[in-house]
Amino acid sequence: MGRDIIANIITSIRNADMNQKGRVQIVTTNITKNxxxxxxxxxxxxxxxxxxxxxxxxxxxxxxxxFKIL
Incomplete structure (x- = not known):
C-alpha cells in the first residue's frame, strides 16, 4: 500500500497551525514540491x-x- 502524501502534508500544516508552530518540514519529492x-x-x-x-x-x-486563539 502506498502512502497518502497529500493527506500527510495537509495534516502536518493543519497541526502546525493549530499548535502555533512556526514551521513544517516535509521531505522533498516532485509531488510534494508541486x-x-x-x-x-x-x-x-x-x-x-x-x-x-x-x-x-x-x-x-x-x-x-x-485559527487564531483569542
Missing part, C-alpha cells in the same frame, strides 16, 4: 524554502495562521 506550490498560491502557507539536513532535502513551510 503540492506546496499550490498551497502557497492558494494562501494556506506563507512561504516555502529548501533545506538540506544530513544528506536529505526538505521543504520548510510556514503555515498561515488560520
Amino acid at each position: 503540492i506546496m506550490k499550490i498551497l502557497l498560491r492558494e494562501g494556506f502557507i506563507e512561504n516555502v524554502r529548501k533545506h538540506k539536513e544530513s544528506q536529505k532535502n526538505f521543504l520548510v513551510a510556514r503555515p498561515r495562521q488560520l
Whole structure:
C-alpha cells in the first residue's frame, strides 16, 4: 500500500497551525514540491524554502495562521 502524501502534508500544516508552530518540514519529492506550490498560491502557507539536513532535502513551510486563539 502506498502512502497518502497529500493527506500527510495537509495534516502536518493543519497541526502546525493549530499548535502555533512556526514551521513544517516535509521531505522533498516532485509531488510534494508541486503540492506546496499550490498551497502557497492558494494562501494556506506563507512561504516555502529548501533545506538540506544530513544528506536529505526538505521543504520548510510556514503555515498561515488560520485559527487564531483569542
